[in-house]
Amino acid sequence: MIGMSTAPAGRRRGPSKGDLREQAILATARDLLSRKPLDAITIDELAAGAEISRSSFYFYFDSKLAVVVALLHGLAGEVGRDAGPWLDGAGPDEPALRRSLAALAALWRDQGRLLTGALAAAPGCPPIARWRAWLREAHVERLAARIARDRAAGVAPHGPAPRVLAEMIDDLRTAAFAAASDPEGLVDDLVVVELRMIYGVLPAHHAEG
Amino acid sequence: MIGMSTAPAGRRRGPSKGDLREQAILATARDLLSRKPLDAITIDELAAGAEISRSSFYFYFDSKLAVVVALLHGLAGEVGRDAGPWLDGAGPDEPALRRSLAALAALWRDQGRLLTGALAAAPGCPPIARWRAWLREAHVERLAARIARDRAAGVAPHGPAPRVLAEMIDDLRTAAFAAASDPEGLVDDLVVVELRMIYGVLPAHHAEG
DNA sequence: GAAAAACTCGACACTGTGTCGACTCCAGCC
DNA sequence: GGCTGGAGTCGACACAGTGTCGAGTTTTTC
Structure with missing residues (x-):
């Protein structure tokens, strides 16, 4: 390693x-x-x-959780991997979103128990809570900014405050991956759902009967 | 009591x-x-x-968790309270969904720590895991059926399998309420987001600029 | 080759859980 | 009134896991 x-x-x-x-x-x-x-x-x-x-x-190490923190820091770079094009882009860029989610799914596949354990330990372990908050904030902030941009450009419909919506998307990802036995099998569905949350139904997904 | x-x-x-x-x-x-x-x-x-x-x-009681289980059973009836009209209805019935979510939010407001604790203890405590699974299943199944019905009727667009979508909605609720300091403040936004996940953007929420 | 640092470990103290067996209390019954 | 049996109570114990301390050994440095 x-x-x-x-x-x-x-x-x-x-x-x-x-x-x-x-x-x-x-x-x-x-x-x-x-x-x-x-x-x-x-x-x-x-x-x-x-x-x-x-x-x-x-x-x-001071404790078992200190080990977890160390492992987590080793992961820090990987968590947001490949999310750039999606978060910094504009409009319903499905391929970019899919790449971002695929990278995250791979991480959950390999490090699921570490992430699950860390999440469970976060309340009651300030260093882990901070790590989690920092990571989440990084994602939520950029995603919220993206949503606001898209709304201003008329590409995305109004709705919940960008920040709230971004938080829900972040929550959904975490909950879905944490619960899934096969995170990567969830990617396609998450792509559709996240796009709907932000943009509503895209033409290609409409159905008539 | x-x-x-x-x-x-x-x-x-x-x-x-x-x-x-x-x-x-x-x-x-x-x-x-x-x-x-x-x-x-x-x-x-x-x-x-x-x-x-x-x-x-x-x-x-056999253990602390046995007490939790007892408390949980006292709650069983309340969890699905007021969800009937929404789950058994059809189409984007916003008021029904709002009533269902409002009841759930009130429960999280009053029993948040119990629910949070139970959720955290579930892996590793079969009785609690069963309670959780049973409750979740009850919601997911009815919601999935509703989504399938709406799709068949042409009211909802195709997308992720109804069951998967229903699971994501259930996950999102739990994660959002568990994280919220004021669950009831989340209701309106959750209503919009859940409707979007199922139906896409509704006309009333469209924006042009 | 001696002082300092890095490292190692056994013994101990503490917290929380769960078990056991002896004890008390009380209701119903002869 | 006294006996019995089940409900309820508790102190003492055993155990697992955590974290600390101080006395040792090894390795590095000058």
């Missing part, structure tokens, strides 16, 4: 033993999260996976 | 001491839930509120 060669090499210090242990904890966490939900994972397991004692774990 | 007069009366046994204690536990739970989230409530507090020892609590 770090991408460095595994050679500690004699000369020039590579990652210190501590760095390796820290990575081992993170790797163990990722691994366990692929198999069970966050709150079924104990610090014991995390420590065992990194081959250190439970007390040593605390040398590296 | 039980509705009986408070007189234990000399003759004819009223509720037994145990029944009263059970009610006291439920009342304490409701009370605490109005002030803090479920997982900040301990069995100690519940027992103290009912003026019994912690071990005695277990005479009445």
Whole structure:
């Protein structure tokens, strides 16, 4: 995940033993999260996976949630991946929206339990709450701006305040992906639904009987 | 909440001491839930509120979540309240949808923490998961049927499978209400958004500039 | 090769949950 | 009146998971 060669090499210090242990904890966490939900994972397991004692774990992280925060930061860049063309564009640009949603769906497929666990832990864990709020805000703000632009251009109908609508879309995405066993199978339907929420029914989707 | 007069009366046994204690536990739970989230409530507090020892609590309920389940069942009737006219009707019947959402919003206003706590506990607590699934299914099924009917009648445009669309609408409601500090303030916007998800933009909401 | 830092761990304290068995209380019955 | 059995009560215990502390060992640095 770090991408460095595994050679500690004699000369020039590579990652210190501590760095390796820290990575081992993170790797163990990722691994366990692929198999069970966050709150079924104990610090014991995390420590065992990194081959250190439970007390040593605390040398590296303050708590289980601190590990989650670290994993989350590793994800920060990926969350908004490919959303640019959609968020910065204008009008019902279906392909751009689909690309944005496809990237998000892939993330939920790979990191679903991490995201689910983080979401569940957010109330009661300020750092995670902040991460979540920051991410959500980034999306909501740009999407709201886009909606306002489209309305001003007469491309989108009036309705709920852009910000409220954007929040609902964000909520819907999160809820739908969190509940789905196959996030990627949801993309096409989400595309249609989001476009409807913003623009109403597009001509191509109209039906007569 | 039980509705009986408070007189234990000399003759004819009223509720037994145990029944009263059970009610006291439920009342304490409701009370605490109005002030803090479920997982900040301990069995100690519940027992103290009912003026019994912690071990005695277990005479009445198997666990904290069993109390939640009991509270939830007390709510079962209210959740779908006033949804009938909307779910059994046809076409974009905005007033009916609004009444249905208003009733739901009132429930979230009064029981938000209970619902939030139950939702969070559902994975990992089969009885709660079943309650949630049953309720959701009841809504989704009727809504999906309604959407299918409207499409067949040419009133609603085609799009995602009725069931999928109904699930998204259910998810959106839950997510929006769970996140809102003022659920009732969301009703009008939800009405517009849900109608759009099903029917597209209605004439009255079109804008030209 | 000695001081400092990085690291490790066992032992402990704490919180919350759930169980067990002994005890009390009270109603109904001989 | 005294007996019995079920309802209700509780203290003591066992357990899991978390987090802390201080005494050790290893590694780095000069």
